[in-house]
Amino acid sequence: MIPFLLHPSRQQLVAFAAGNECASRSRVARHLERCSECRRFVGFTRRFAKAAALLSAPAPSEEVLLRALADRAAGARVILPTTIEPAREPLRGRATRAVALIVVGAILSVWWSGRRVRGDFASANELLLAGIVGSAQAAPPDRAGGALMHRLRALEVTYQRWFIDSATGRTIDAGKYDLRVAPAESRMWTLTSTWREIEDQNDMQGARSWAESVTVAGSGLAPTSRVVHVKPYRRWAGIYINQRFRNDSVVGQMALDEDPTRRPIARDLSGQRERFVASEAVAPVYFMGVPLFLGAEFDVSLLGWAVVPNDVLVTMRMKVTGSDRIETPAGTFDCWRFVIRVGPETHYHWVRKSDGLGVLTRRRMSDGRTRELILFREESNR
Amino acid sequence: MRSAATDSGPSFDPDLVPRIRRGDPTALMAVYRAFSGELLALARRLTGSEADAEDVLHDLIVGLPDAMRTYDERGKLRAWLKQVVVRMCLMRLRAARRRREIGLDAADQLAARAASVGDFNEAIEIALRELSPAIRAVVVLRFLDGFSHREIADTLGISINASEARLSRGIVALRRRLETLI
Numbered sequence: 001m002i003p004f005l006l007h008p009s010r011q012q013l014v015a016f017a018a019g020n021e022c023a024s025r026s027r028v029a030r031h032l033e034r035c036s037e038c039r040r041f042v043g044f045t046r047r048f049a050k051a052a053a054l055l056s057a058p059a060p061s062e063e064v065l066l067r068a069l070a071d072r073a074a075g076a077r078v079i080l081p082t083t084i085e086p087a088r089e090p091l092r093g094r095a096t097r098a099v100a101l102i103v104v105g106a107i108l109s110v111w112w113s114g115r116r117v118r119g120d121f122a123s124a125n126e127l128l129l130a131g132i133v134g135s136a137q138a139a140p141p142d143r144a145g146g147a148l149m150h151r152l153r154a155l156e157v158t159y160q161r162w163f164i165d166s167a168t169g170r171t172i173d174a175g176k177y178d179l180r181v182a183p184a185e186s187r188m189w190t191l192t193s194t195w196r197e198i199e200d201q202n203d204m205q206g207a208r209s210w211a212e213s214v215t216v217a218g219s220g221l222a223p224t225s226r227v228v229h230v231k232p233y234r235r236w237a238g239i240y241i242n243q244r245f246r247n248d249s250v251v252g253q254m255a256l257d258e259d260p261t262r263r264p265i266a267r268d269l270s271g272q273r274e275r276f277v278a279s280e281a282v283a284p285v286y287f288m289g290v291p292l293f294l295g296a297e298f299d300v301s302l303l304g305w306a307v308v309p310n311d312v313l314v315t316m317r318m319k320v321t322g323s324d325r326i327e328t329p330a331g332t333f334d335c336w337r338f339v340i341r342v343g344p345e346t347h348y349h350w351v352r353k354s355d356g357l358g359v360l361t362r363r364r365m366s367d368g369r370t371r372e373l374i375l376f377r378e379e380s381n382r
Numbered sequence: 383m384r385s386a387a388t389d390s391g392p393s394f395d396p397d398l399v400p401r402i403r404r405g406d407p408t409a410l411m412a413v414y415r416a417f418s419g420e421l422l423a424l425a426r427r428l429t430g431s432e433a434d435a436e437d438v439l440h441d442l443i444v445g446l447p448d449a450m451r452t453y454d455e456r457g458k459l460r461a462w463l464k465q466v467v468v469r470m471c472l473m474r475l476r477a478a479r480r481r482r483e484i485g486l487d488a489a490d491q492l493a494a495r496a497a498s499v500g501d502f503n504e505a506i507e508i509a510l511r512e513l514s515p516a517i518r519a520v521v522v523l524r525f526l527d528g529f530s531h532r533e534i535a536d537t538l539g540i541s542i543n544a545s546e547a548r549l550s551r552g553i554v555a556l557r558r559r560l561e562t563l564i
Contacts, residue, residue, distance in 0.1 A: 010550035078445030
């Protein structure tokens with residue numbers, strides 16, 4: 001008989017090492033008497049279990065607790081996964097998430113620096129909470145769906161992307177984002193956005209340039225067409241997304257630069273009760289002309305590239321939780337503060353009270369840095 | 383090996399549960415002070431990041447009052463909290479567009495340095511971070527947090543067999559990295 005055929009499985013050896021009673025235990029024990037390799041495996045398993053049990057636990061920081069309580073008092077909410085969510089294929093949602101990160105600017109963390117924001121956020125949370133409750137009673141939050149009435153105007157704005165090191169406070173410029181809103185024929189608007197001077201591609205799929213153009217119609221900002229060109233895109237020279245909107249559907253094509261690969265886009269958007277943001281370019285102006293008030297809530301979905309089934313819409317829950325005065329390179333503005341939930345994450349976004357233009361988004365990155373997209377320059381006839 | 387479900391863990395007054403559901407800050411503080419140490423350690427090992435772990439802990443406190451409405455008071459709060467934290471960490475890892483991994487060369491250097499100063503704990507932490515998230519979750523829950531395979535299966539939404547298989551694969555990988563140190 002060939003000896004290695006008698007080796008117990010690794011699972012049986014691990015169970016043996018843990019002392020689990022099972023039918024094969026005596027057979028494993030007999031095997032171990034004559035197999036040094038399996039003895040070493042069991043010995044390592046036991047030593048590791050013992051060493052792992054002695055690993056020290058980090059001391060929790062009171063700052064985390066205080067920040068969480070302050071955020072709760074400010075109206076922040078997180079839906080915890082108390083039930084098991086089926087695992088998703090990891091690659092497919094990347095495009096939507098990447099856009100989500102850049103876009104709506106919904107990508108902000110609960111971490112609070114107070115560096116550019118002045119207001120009642122950090123200092124008067126209890127009053128703020130009372131204010132939200134009172135406002136909600138006076139004017140029920142908008143959670144019922146239905147069309148929002150947007151009011152665009154011609155403008156050209158530039159946002160600065162930068163990273164802030166939370167330990168040193170050092171700010172590193174990481175790119176600029178230009179957005180142009182121009183009237184088109186038949187009461188339509190063309191929104192064109194371009195990223196330039198990108199210095200850190202880690203959160204942008206490796207892109208050096210990212211351009212997007214979308215045409216929307218009427219006060220509902222109903223999209224009619226959208227084009228995205230990202231270059232490079234991950235391991236490809238570039239990717240080109242062409243979407244057209246017909247009735248309740250989006251159709252089009254994905255193409256790769258310098259590669260013959262093509263994939264069709266055809267998704268049914270009917271039955272999607274949520275409002276949706278059709279493009280990264282729409283995000284900064286999405287609330288222009290929309291009446292906002294403390295406690296107002298919106299369910300908004302961000303349209304992905306729609307090439308694969310789970311990259312169609314990502315839902316965000318947005319709530320106005322307060323007002324702050326925001327200092328930006330383009331000026332100082334009174335703003336509404338949104339708390340935005342995207343999955344388990346909570347972010348912050350500020351829009352200007354006077355016209356609803358996005359002014360600042362903030363997100364804490366997993367590496368400890370904070371990323372901001374802040375209004376840098378504005379040219380328009382306000 | 384102890385069980386996460388039966389191990390009572392730190393003392394916590396069960397009468398606080400209704401107050402947590404109401405969002406009482408004092409009750410949330412009590413939860414935090416009773417469980418945050420081991421929950422932070424669990425989250426840190428699952429995510430491989432101190433910052434992510436703190437974010438998970440933060441979100442847990444923010445969302446706890448609403449989530450507690452589904453909590454069965456007959457169960458063990460500590461085990462329930464751990465399950466929630468594990469799922470939060472896995473969701474966070476799934477959402478990450480790229481995994482933060484230490485390069486093999488860097489890991490070799492760190493492991494060697496850890497060994498040279500006799501800090502085996504550091505070497506273990508590094509080796510754990512090198513595992514894939516799916517395998518790391520099982521290894522951490524089993525060896526560091528004392529979950530049974532049934533509890534791991536329930537928490538991760540996998541079968542008991544899958545839990546056992548992942549654990550053995552994890553041990554094989556860890557042995558390659560750590561046998562000379564442990």
